[in-house]
Amino acid sequence: MSGRPNRDWRGIAGAAGFVLIGAAVLYFSKDFSRLGAVFPRTIGWAMVLFALACILWAWLRPGAGVEAAKGSMLRRAALALAMLGWALLLKVVGFLASGAVAFVLLMLVANYDRWTPRRALGYLSLAAALLGGMYVIFRFGLHVPLPAGALI
Amino acid sequence: MPQLDFLISAATPFNLLLAVAGVVAGTVIGALPGLTATMAVAVLVPFTFGMPPASGLIALGAIYTGAIYGGAYSAILLNTPGTPSAIATTFEGYPMAKRGDGDLAITLACIASVVGGLVGALFLLLLAPPLAAVALRFGPVEYFWLAIFGLTLIASLSEGSLLKGALGGCLGVILSTIGTAEVGGDIRYTGDFKSLLGGIEVVPALIGLYCVPVLIDMVATADPHLRLKEKLAGYRLGEALRLACGSKWNVARSSLIGTVVGILPGAGGSIASLVSYAEARRSSPRSANFGHGEPDGLIASESANNATVGGGLIPTLVLGIPGTPPDAVILGALMVQGVRSGPALFSVQSQIVYTFIYGLFIATILMLPIGLLIGRHAFRSLIAIPKAILVPAVAFLTVIGAYAVQNSENDVLQMVLLGIAGWGLSRFGFSASPIVLGLILGPIAEAGFVQGTLIGGAKGSVLAEFFTRPISVAIICLIVLSLFYPLVLQRKRLPAMRRQSGPAQ
Numbered sequence: 001m002s003g004r005p006n007r008d009w010r011g012i013a014g015a016a017g018f019v020l021i022g023a024a025v026l027y028f029s030k031d032f033s034r035l036g037a038v039f040p041r042t043i044g045w046a047m048v049l050f051a052l053a054c055i056l057w058a059w060l061r062p063g064a065g066v067e068a069a070k071g072s073m074l075r076r077a078a079l080a081l082a083m084l085g086w087a088l089l090l091k092v093v094g095f096l097a098s099g100a101v102a103f104v105l106l107m108l109v110a111n112y113d114r115w116t117p118r119r120a121l122g123y124l125s126l127a128a129a130l131l132g133g134m135y136v137i138f139r140f141g142l143h144v145p146l147p148a149g150a151l152i
Numbered sequence: 153m154p155q156l157d158f159l160i161s162a163a164t165p166f167n168l169l170l171a172v173a174g175v176v177a178g179t180v181i182g183a184l185p186g187l188t189a190t191m192a193v194a195v196l197v198p199f200t201f202g203m204p205p206a207s208g209l210i211a212l213g214a215i216y217t218g219a220i221y222g223g224a225y226s227a228i229l230l231n232t233p234g235t236p237s238a239i240a241t242t243f244e245g246y247p248m249a250k251r252g253d254g255d256l257a258i259t260l261a262c263i264a265s266v267v268g269g270l271v272g273a274l275f276l277l278l279l280a281p282p283l284a285a286v287a288l289r290f291g292p293v294e295y296f297w298l299a300i301f302g303l304t305l306i307a308s309l310s311e312g313s314l315l316k317g318a319l320g321g322c323l324g325v326i327l328s329t330i331g332t333a334e335v336g337g338d339i340r341y342t343g344d345f346k347s348l349l350g351g352i353e354v355v356p357a358l359i360g361l362y363c364v365p366v367l368i369d370m371v372a373t374a375d376p377h378l379r380l381k382e383k384l385a386g387y388r389l390g391e392a393l394r395l396a397c398g399s400k401w402n403v404a405r406s407s408l409i410g411t412v413v414g415i416l417p418g419a420g421g422s423i424a425s426l427v428s429y430a431e432a433r434r435s436s437p438r439s440a441n442f443g444h445g446e447p448d449g450l451i452a453s454e455s456a457n458n459a460t461v462g463g464g465l466i467p468t469l470v471l472g473i474p475g476t477p478p479d480a481v482i483l484g485a486l487m488v489q490g491v492r493s494g495p496a497l498f499s500v501q502s503q504i505v506y507t508f509i510y511g512l513f514i515a516t517i518l519m520l521p522i523g524l525l526i527g528r529h530a531f532r533s534l535i536a537i538p539k540a541i542l543v544p545a546v547a548f549l550t551v552i553g554a555y556a557v558q559n560s561e562n563d564v565l566q567m568v569l570l571g572i573a574g575w576g577l578s579r580f581g582f583s584a585s586p587i588v589l590g591l592i593l594g595p596i597a598e599a600g601f602v603q604g605t606l607i608g609g610a611k612g613s614v615l616a617e618f619f620t621r622p623i624s625v626a627i628i629c630l631i632v633l634s635l636f637y638p639l640v641l642q643r644k645r646l647p648a649m650r651r652q653s654g655p656a657q
Binding site for chain 1: 231262313315316318319323324325326333335336337338339340355364367369370371372373374405530537538540541542543544545547549551552554556559564565567568569571572575577578579580581582597599601602606
């Protein structure tokens with residue numbers, strides 16, 4: 001039974017991406033001074049060569065690549081989006097407000113147990129204690145000027 | 153017996169109290185991702201201004217050594233180095249915790265940290281002036297080769313494919329060139345984003361690359377974050393001591409590497425732990441287990457990073473050149489106290505400096521009971537916390553930790569974006585460690601390369617500048633040895649492996 005050889009297609013795709021990154025590094029280095037360009041240019045060339053070698057290796061030596069990710073991709077995406085939103089809103093709405101919203105969102109994303117009033121109350125109390133405690137430690141203990149934003 | 157007098161002055165109840173408080177405060181701050189040992193020392197330094205100089209220094213030394221050890225907690229339990237010095241601790245510590253040996257990993261990290269810290273302090277006590285003189289002979293070219301030596305570690309950190317590791321390393325180095333160039337002042341790869349002018353800060357980057365992918369995968373399934381082999385058996389101190397004794401050469405070598413790297417100004421605990429980890433992997437008979445929770449790797453990393461505490465204080469006290477970033481803060485505290493660092497410090501103000509060194513010994517020894525106690529509670533707490541609380545709490549720590557480095561929202565955004573990119577790259581088979589290594593070593597390599605080229609050009613021969621200086625030649629030999637020794641070893645072991653597999657077939 002002969003089929004398509006089992007190749008590291010993800011690795012090949014990733015290495016192709018690195019060829020593009022290397023090319024971009026080389027292209028944008030044209031505007032730098034000689035001193036500023038020599039190092040990134042060297043690394044850019046190295047990146048292109050390694051990436052091409054990686055593609056060639058994966059092509060000539062068939063083998064399984066990385067296993068597909070197990071579990072819910074939807075939850076993964078939700079976590080990434082929540083954290084991205086948190087980072088973007090930190091300055092705009094303030095540390096406490098953005099932190100509280102993100103904390104609750106992440107709690108919803110990470111929870112696999114059935115929500116009961118008791119559990120919800122317990123988790124929210126813990127969240128409030130953690131947020132408040134860390135705010136006090138960083139703001140007043142370590143004197144970190146946390147962003148205030150439009151809210152708090 | 154002046155040395156005995158110094159020891160007695162270091163062991164007064166007040167100094168002992170300061171050592172305990174310093175180790176506890178340092179350990180807690182170091183355990184929080186993003187809060188480095190430098191920050192721990194910097195934040196707490198004002199409290200020491202009203203104290204006698206020796207006591208103030210003991211408190212700072214205790215905070216420093218505690219913070220370096222504290223970084224191991226989050227490295228082991230969350231796969232996020234609490235401080236950059238604990239990067240290599242994640243490689244074995246987290247897999248150990250995942251398979252149910254988190255308690256053992258923490259105890260082992262504590263023992264290794266104590267031994268490493270004591271070795272560093274011993275070198276500080278006995279060999280400070282001559283070692284500092286050697287460190288002064290390191291020029292840009294030597295730093296360049298040292299960075300290249302560090303980059304050869306990619307071979308050890310690449311899981312599966314050396315080429316993918318090399319690509320990750322290149323990506324890290326390219327990321328390190330973003331922003332304003334240190335030599336020449338070019339603005340590079342910022343894409344007109346003002347927020348990138350300062351470049352990519354290492355600490356938020358490594359928080360993102362190590363921690364965010366763990367969070368992303370943590371929410372994907374209902375499985376518990378960490379497992380336990382059996383019900384909590386205690387500290388597993390006996391088991392950890394047996395492992396540490398069985399790995400005594402590894403401990404000695406790693407502590408020595410940590411001390412030497414600590415002496416080199418600007419190198420620091422992260423490089424020390426990575427170099428020691430790689431050496432442990434190369435020389436271990438169980439090198440195939442590395443990356444899957446091998447205690448030898450954890451021992452190497454932790455003994456090396458704590459040895460940099462004593463090592464880094466050598467140029468700080470003898471030459472007034474800080475060996476590691478926290479030493480710069482300690483140097484500032486010395487100045488505030490009216491203590492002038494320099495070779496004369498060990499004779500003119502010997503009372504202060506030797507009391508401090510003995511205080512550092514005491515603080516390091518105290519780290520054993522304190523570290524074990526805090527570590528056990530940290531492990532128990534983390535296992536008991538449900539995912540619905542653990543995930544947002546860790547995410548919260550990553551955000552606040554990334555922000556606190558420079559009080560910058562941009563760092564938080566960079567941290568999250570790099571974390572998401574890191575998760576994406578891992579799906580293509582590219583792991584985070586080579587990227588982090590490139591990010592850390594890139595600036596050292598570039599500065600050394602460009603400055604070495606300029607100096608060589610001015611002298612008439614760039615090649616002679618790079619290839620004929622004695623220390624450079626020694627490092628080049630180490631690079632060649634480290635690259636080819638594993639191949640030679642593999643060749644030697646091949647017949648034995650064939651013999652073993654023969655009868656089975």
